Amino acid sequence: MQYFKKSAYLFLLPTIIGLLLFRLIPVIFAFFTSFTDWDIYSPPVWIGLENYTRIFQSGEFWQILRNTLLFTAIYTVGVCIIGLFFAMLLNQRLKGIKFFRSLFFLPVITSIVAVGIIWNWILSPQNGILNILLDKIFNLQEPISWLGDPDYALIALALVYIWKSVGYQMLIFLAGLQNIPTELQEAAQMDGANKWKVFTKVTLPLLTPTIFFVLVITIIESFHTFGITHSMTQGGPYNATNTLSYFIYQNAFVHFNMGYASSLSFVLFILILVITWINFLYRKKWVNY
Amino acid sequence: MKKWIGMTVLFVFVIGFLAACGNNSDEGRADSAANAGSKDDKEASASEAINLTYFSWDPSMEETNSALIEKFEEAHPGVTIELQSYEPTDYWPKVSAMAASGNAPDVLDMSSGYVDEWASKDLLLNLQEYIDADLNEADYFTDVFNAVRYPDKENGDMYAFPYAWVSTVLFYNKDMFDEAGLEYPTNEWTWDEFLNASQELTIDTNDDGNTDQYGFWFYGRYAQIEPWIYQNNGDILNEDKTEFVVDANGKEALKFLTDLTTEHKVSPRPKDVEGTNQQDLFPTGKVAMWVDGSWNIANNRDIIGDAFDWDIATVPRGNNWSEDVTYGWPDNIAISKTTKHADMAWEFVKFMTGEERSVEEFAGGKVPIYKATAESEAWLENDQKPANKSIILEQGELIGRNSYTPGWSEWRGYGAAEGSGMNGEIDQVLDGVKTFDEALESLTPYANDVLERAN
Numbered sequence: 001m002q003y004f005k006k007s008a009y010l011f012l013l014p015t016i017i018g019l020l021l022f023r024l025i026p027v028i029f030a031f032f033t034s035f036t037d038w039d040i041y042s043p044p045v046w047i048g049l050e051n052y053t054r055i056f057q058s059g060e061f062w063q064i065l066r067n068t069l070l071f072t073a074i075y076t077v078g079v080c081i082i083g084l085f086f087a088m089l090l091n092q093r094l095k096g097i098k099f100f101r102s103l104f105f106l107p108v109i110t111s112i113v114a115v116g117i118i119w120n121w122i123l124s125p126q127n128g129i130l131n132i133l134l135d136k137i138f139n140l141q142e143p144i145s146w147l148g149d150p151d152y153a154l155i156a157l158a159l160v161y162i163w164k165s166v167g168y169q170m171l172i173f174l175a176g177l178q179n180i181p182t183e184l185q186e187a188a189q190m191d192g193a194n195k196w197k198v199f200t201k202v203t204l205p206l207l208t209p210t211i212f213f214v215l216v217i218t219i220i221e222s223f224h225t226f227g228i229t230h231s232m233t234q235g236g237p238y239n240a241t242n243t244l245s246y247f248i249y250q251n252a253f254v255h256f257n258m259g260y261a262s263s264l265s266f267v268l269f270i271l272i273l274v275i276t277w278i279n280f281l282y283r284k285k286w287v288n289y
Numbered sequence: 290m291k292k293w294i295g296m297t298v299l300f301v302f303v304i305g306f307l308a309a310c311g312n313n314s315d316e317g318r319a320d321s322a323a324n325a326g327s328k329d330d331k332e333a334s335a336s337e338a339i340n341l342t343y344f345s346w347d348p349s350m351e352e353t354n355s356a357l358i359e360k361f362e363e364a365h366p367g368v369t370i371e372l373q374s375y376e377p378t379d380y381w382p383k384v385s386a387m388a389a390s391g392n393a394p395d396v397l398d399m400s401s402g403y404v405d406e407w408a409s410k411d412l413l414l415n416l417q418e419y420i421d422a423d424l425n426e427a428d429y430f431t432d433v434f435n436a437v438r439y440p441d442k443e444n445g446d447m448y449a450f451p452y453a454w455v456s457t458v459l460f461y462n463k464d465m466f467d468e469a470g471l472e473y474p475t476n477e478w479t480w481d482e483f484l485n486a487s488q489e490l491t492i493d494t495n496d497d498g499n500t501d502q503y504g505f506w507f508y509g510r511y512a513q514i515e516p517w518i519y520q521n522n523g524d525i526l527n528e529d530k531t532e533f534v535v536d537a538n539g540k541e542a543l544k545f546l547t548d549l550t551t552e553h554k555v556s557p558r559p560k561d562v563e564g565t566n567q568q569d570l571f572p573t574g575k576v577a578m579w580v581d582g583s584w585n586i587a588n589n590r591d592i593i594g595d596a597f598d599w600d601i602a603t604v605p606r607g608n609n610w611s612e613d614v615t616y617g618w619p620d621n622i623a624i625s626k627t628t629k630h631a632d633m634a635w636e637f638v639k640f641m642t643g644e645e646r647s648v649e650e651f652a653g654g655k656v657p658i659y660k661a662t663a664e665s666e667a668w669l670e671n672d673q674k675p676a677n678k679s680i681i682l683e684q685g686e687l688i689g690r691n692s693y694t695p696g697w698s699e700w701r702g703y704g705a706a707e708g709s710g711m712n713g714e715i716d717q718v719l720d721g722v723k724t725f726d727e728a729l730e731s732l733t734p735y736a737n738d739v740l741e742r743a744n
Contacts, residue, residue: 042410120564147563148560234706250706255706
């Protein structure tokens with residue numbers, strides 16, 4: 001018996017062509033570009049591994065790599081915990097719960113430029129509402145420059161990213177929570193478990209496959225920082241908020257160092273690959289199926 | 290098995306993400322290239338008519354540009370000019386990508402900061418022959434021409450033609466000077482007089498320990514740094530602009546400027562004003578003085594209105610001053626090397642930069658390159674502030690050096706890379722993260738690395 005008709009390939013063709021043209025071929029192209037010096041105006045010049053040695057010898061790269069990893073840590077932890085927290089809150093039978101669910105999802109679909117402008121206002125050291133509130137409560141000695149001070153800038157930026165994207169992870173958690181049969185939780189309660197015990201001993205273990213999925217996509221997403229960085233700090237002050245993907249953009253499309261940018265992309269690719277591989281390696285230890 | 294599938298799916302996902310990163314812009318490029326291609330086809334089929342594309346970086350000028358184009362088309366039957374305007378942040382990636390694929394617009398706005406880069410890559414038409422044959426140089430402010438010369442800034446050929454130029458001036462708040470009982474700045478002001486006034490004008494009005502009014506606003510960018518260096522007879526580049534080396538006078542000027550913030554505290558630190566438009570600090574009355582380009586006159590008028598009285602003076606003279614040098618530069622129009630109608634493109638450039646461009650189209654502090662228009666009463670706008678606007682015209686004869694090089698935006702740190710390069714290092718000094726010497730020590734090899742690769 002024939003399971004596949006040849007005509008199936010015809011229907012797959014658009015996707016395959018799209019994948020080849022816009023994904024795989026550019027990836028292979030970028031791989032070769034990474035061994036060249038190419039300013040896009042003149043033909044590329046083959047320079048072997050020079051781009052890669054330049055990366056590892058440049059102090060700028062190590063600073064940006066540190067920023068990237070720190071950002072990933074803050075962002076992933078933030079998104080997972082806050083996402084789960086809101087998912088728990090919204091996983092209830094309340095009047096108007098649908099309204100709240102869409103409300104918390106709203107930042108995800110808000111335009112990045114608008115988000116950047118509004119948060120710039122909120123975080124402004126002069127008349128920003130955050131500083132005004134903090135001053136009312138803690139009586140600040142001098143205004144905190146959230147985005148201008150290298151000590152705070154990356155954290156402040158990461159919080160905006162979390163605010164912007166946590167709704168998506170929240171939705172996945174919500175779906176995961178609703179898949180957990182309520183009988184199990186009720187049974188635990190009857191056995192005398194308090195709410196916290198029910199959460200840690202029943203809900204959380206049953207949610208681990210969802211948590212794993214969220215963790216993997218969030219980590220990958222955290223390396224994918226561009227829009228808000230571009231509209232809020234452009235990598236400043238003095239590279240304090242510059243992360244690898246934004247650095248790649250700067251080299252490729254601001255300074256037109258295509259070769260260097262391509263080699264940076266492959267460094268980032270290896271980084272994501274290794275982290276994701278580690279993720280899968282440790283999955284068995286804590287994920288319940 | 291299951292694990293293997295998982296890994297494969299993930300692998301594709303990761304690759305997909307990376308490809309998606311580069312993709313957006315790739316698509317954009319393919320797009321614009323396709324557009325440009327189709328235009329060429331049209332041109333080929335209609336052999337009589339001449340079609341030119343003109344790319345402008347100023348959407349707010351679209352109306353004036355269209356009006357000028359209409360006039361030009363009337364005077365040259367059979368010629369059609371297609372105008373496209375983009376914001377500067379989109380403009381450069383767009384025209385660069387088009388030029389890279391050999392489809393640059395016939396005529397395009399060209400920044401003085403990019404002329405070297407574009408000319409060195411053989412993308413711009415050498416205009417010198419046209420200029421020698423067609424124009425009477427006495428009609429123009431020729432001092433700014435050196436910004437568009439290549440490869441040599443003194444005797445090189447011109448690769449773009451200016452339509453306007455700007456200078457750098459010292460803006461000052463007259464009301465604040467009156468209140469402090471200080472004399473207004475003069476064009477002969479020295480650094481000591483300037484520093485003294487800045488200190489007098491830095492005031493904590495409500496005695497809460499935080500400064501409420503600063504004497505000066507030092508923004509560590511090119512229009513704010515170069516004029517001081519040149520007024521101190523210094524430089525930050527070697528003679529042929531291939532190496533970043535700050536000479537003794539240049540160092541003195543840079544140190545003086547950064548000390549204003551770090552030591553004398555007469556200027557706010559960058560982190561204090563993060564999130565505020567730097568050009569709004571002076572017009573909103575937060576600072577008493579400010580050095581920036583003359584084009585800010587328009588923004589000042591808009592915001593200040595009648596809130597306070599203000600005027601302009603030249604940038605104070607340094608300790609090693611020997612003659613007045615103004616830092617100024619032109620905004621230009623260039624012709625791409627790949628154009629098929631070079632002669633007509635030149636006619637158009639000549640038209641756009643000559644007397645047909647009327648004085649009403651130069652807002653605030655932009656000066657027409659065509660002398661007769663600039664020197665008209667209408668340009669001086671005597672009914673509006675600043676009263677001293679005529680000093681800009683005098684500055685036009687004093688414009689000297691500039692620091693434009695190939696790779697300029699990279700070693701300076703411009704265009705979506707504000708945190709890097711010289712801008713980033715200066716900001717670190719101002720914010721107290723690095724000392725002046727540390728910053729210079731890390732900046733010099735960085736800038737030279739960029740210059741070496743770019744040259």
